[in-house]
Amino acid sequence: MEQGEGGDFPPKKVQSDTAGTAAVTSDIPPKKLARQLDFTAFGGASAAVVLPEHPQSQPQAQAQHPVTMPVAPQTTHPSVRVVKPESPRSRPRPNIDVKDGTPKKQKQCNCKHSRCLKLYCECFASGIYCDGCNCVNCHNNVENEAARREAVEVTLERNPNAFRPKIASSPHGARDSREESGEALVLGKHNKGCHCKKSGCLKKYCECFQANILCSENCKCMDCKNFEGSEERQALFHGDHANSMAYIQQAANAAITGAIGSSGFGSPPVSKKRKGQELFYGPTSKDPSLHRLVQFQQASLTKASVTTSSLSSAPVSRVPNSAASGTSKFTYRSLLADIIQPQDLKELCSVLVVVSEEAARTFADKRNVVEKPAEEQVETSRASSTQDRLQSQKESDIEKAVADDCSSRNQADKLGPDDSSSDGGDVPKGRPMSPGTLALMCDEQDTMFMAAASPNVLMGHSCNTSSQLPYGQGITEAYAEQERIILTKFRDCLNRLITFGEIKETKCSSQSRTESGGQNEPFSNGPANARTDTGNQQVPVSNGVSKPPFPPATKMSQTVTPAAASPNNTLLSKPSTHTENGDINLKTEKEL
DNA sequence: GAGTTTGAAACT
DNA sequence: CAGTTTCAAACTC
Structure with a gap:
């Protein structure tokens, strides 16, 4: 017994799984997270125990975390009947509430x-x-280590996997319990499956439900309603989980603003089981991220109409239909959601590149007459690589932003599997990533970041820019100039975004004030097509004509100059032409 | 807080 | 392996 009889096994209760006891190497116990360290409370008798995280908080961790059960000091007091060691009041543990x-x-x-x-x-x-605990005649303590050990052995004898996690991990990584809110399910499935008969698997009696996972083919439950697409299940979440919704909105907000990225939210609900039930979107839905998004959509856009609970033992998959199911009261929209479009970012990139190009050219012209000593080439190349790194980094960031934006607004397009490699393999061809960039990207596991943005145009410019620069003593200054201009441009753009956001905010607040009487969407901060009426209208241009935020790069290249690129560009136009926040502009200008 | 319900674990 | 009992958590009132 002692050493983990490894092996997988059907975990048992979601809540309590690991058992630990005498030196047992097993997986993690599902339900309780952190008690692990509590062993120290017992006179340090026990070794440190590395237990798995709370299943609910991290259902997937299971099999990957070998647990070293506390080895009881053989100094046990056998038959000591400790009527429950007045356990010191419990100290807060890392458990996490599934709901909020x-x-x-x-x-x-x-x-x-x-x-x-x-x-x-x-x-x-x-x-x-x-x-x-509030147990009586407890032997699960140091004082009764011998008895405990014995019990562990017996238990393991009966079921070698008794102390292993019951929830199988999902191949798609861990997520924390927060994501369990709402309908964002945790990945994984119950190894053994539940056998519920009356709870519909929608109560905590059900281990699957308790672990916040969908029932799987392993389950032998009856009248299961814990499957993807279940109305009851959705109703459950939408009905009384206001907090969850709040969380979802937060997550949505973060996602929209790119704060957490695609991998930061939600766990793709693993839709398994349901006798005969298929994945919502057929073969194409294999992509977990898509699933996740779909699920999220359901969570945030649908307000399940609970029909009767007669439903289904033969659940039928439904494709979420926001139109039919109605919209949630909680529709979060970023104030900038309608202003920034994926193409805008791409265009911004292009503009920046063009500006930089122009700057380099101008600078080169200026210095054209000066010959550069050969020995400075070393310095040059050093500066060059630095600049390269900077540029690559910036571009990479922008690409990421573009990808994020795409993912947040165009969920259907999100196809890149979370785990597909992102280790540079997706890096735009034709341009090797600099070590610095690669280093910065090494943490990015989401391929889409690298794949989504089309680097062709941008990269092409970048390369040209570099090639146009004369190698020589002035190169560093040229880069500095380029950088200055680019940053200035970028700053202006951001300032505009801020302005737009403020305008929109003002608009929204005044609107909600007026409609406070009986509007239907109290929590919506903007119509889906708001871009049309906000983005353009709020992009005052000198000639009074609305224009797209970012003119095509090709046109730009003709007009852009280092001093004032994209004069007609709404977001990129000079601060002075449109300055609701002139102060900010001035300030940043100087800083630059 | 007491009683009931539920389903996993233990037992036969 | 199936049926039954035991048990403690979840739930209801």
């Missing part, structure tokens, strides 16, 4: 007859000592 993602206290068992030496006991099952 807020930390919650570690659970304490209330065992009365099992002496906390059977899997009935969550603590025991989780492989931790009881601490601060």
Whole structure:
């Protein structure tokens, strides 16, 4: 027993799984996270235990985290009947509430007859000592280590996998419990499956539900409603999980603003099971991220109309239909959501490149007459590589932004699997990434970041820019000049965005004030097509004509000059031409 | 907080 | 392996 009888096994209760006890190497216990460190509370008798995270918070961690069960010091007090060691009041543990993602206290068992030496006991099952529990005649403690050990052995004998996690990890990475809110399900599935008969798998009696995962083919439940697309399930989430919705909105907000990126939100609900139930989108839905998005859409856009609970034992997959199912009251829209479009960013990139190109050219002309000493070439190349790195980095960032934007607004287009390599393999061809850029990107696991943006135009310009620059002593200055101009341009653009956002905000607030009486979408901060009426209208141009935020790069290249690129560009136009925040402009101008 | 319901674990 | 009992958590009132 001692050493983990490894092997997978059907985990048991979601909540308590790992059992730990005498030196057992097993996986993580699902339900309780952190008690692991509590062992120190017992006179340090036990070794450090690395337990898996709370299943709910990280359902997938399972099999990957070997757990070293606390090895009881053989100094046990056998038959000591400790009527429950007055466990010190429980200290807050890292458990996380499934619903709102807020930390919650570690659970304490209330065992009365099992002496906390059977899997009935969550603590025991989780492989931790009881601490601060309300159990009676508890033997799951240091004082009864011998008994505990024995119990562990017996348990393992019966089921070698008894202390292993019950929830199988998903191949798609971990996510924290926060994502469990709403309908963002945690990946994974119950190894053994549940056997619910009456709860419809929509109550915590159900281990799957409790773990916030969908029932899978492993389950043998009856009248299961815990499957993707289940109306009951959706109703459950939409109905009384206001907090969850709040969280979802937060997540949405973050996603939209690019704060967390695609991999930062939601766990692709793994839709398994449901006897005969197929994935929502057929073969194409294999992409977990798409799934995730779909699920998220459901969560945020649909307000399930709960029909009768007669539904289904034969669940039918439904394609979320926001039109039919109605929209959620909570429709979050970023103030900039309608202003920034993917193409805008691309165009911005182009403009910046063009500006930089022009700057280089101008600078080169200026210095054309001067010959550069050969020895300075070393310096030059050094500066060049630095600049390259800078540029690559910037471009990479921009590409990322573009990709993010795309992903947040065009979910259907999001096809890149989360785990597809992003290790430079997707890097635009024709331009090797600099070590610095690669280093910066090494953390990016999401391919789409690299694949989405089309580097051709941008890269092409970049290369040209570099090639046009004369190698020589002035090169560094040229780069500095380029950088200055680019940053200035970029700053102007950002200032405009801020302005637009403010305008829109003002507009929205005044609108909501007026409509506060009986509007239907109290939480919506903007119509889906707002771009049309905000983006353009708020982009005052000197001639009074609305124009797209970013003129085509090709045109730009003809008019752009280092001093004032894209004069007609709304977002890129000079600060002075449109300055609701002149102060900011001035300030940043100087800083630059 | 007491009683009931539920389903996993344990037992036969 | 199926059926039953035990158990403790989840749930209801």
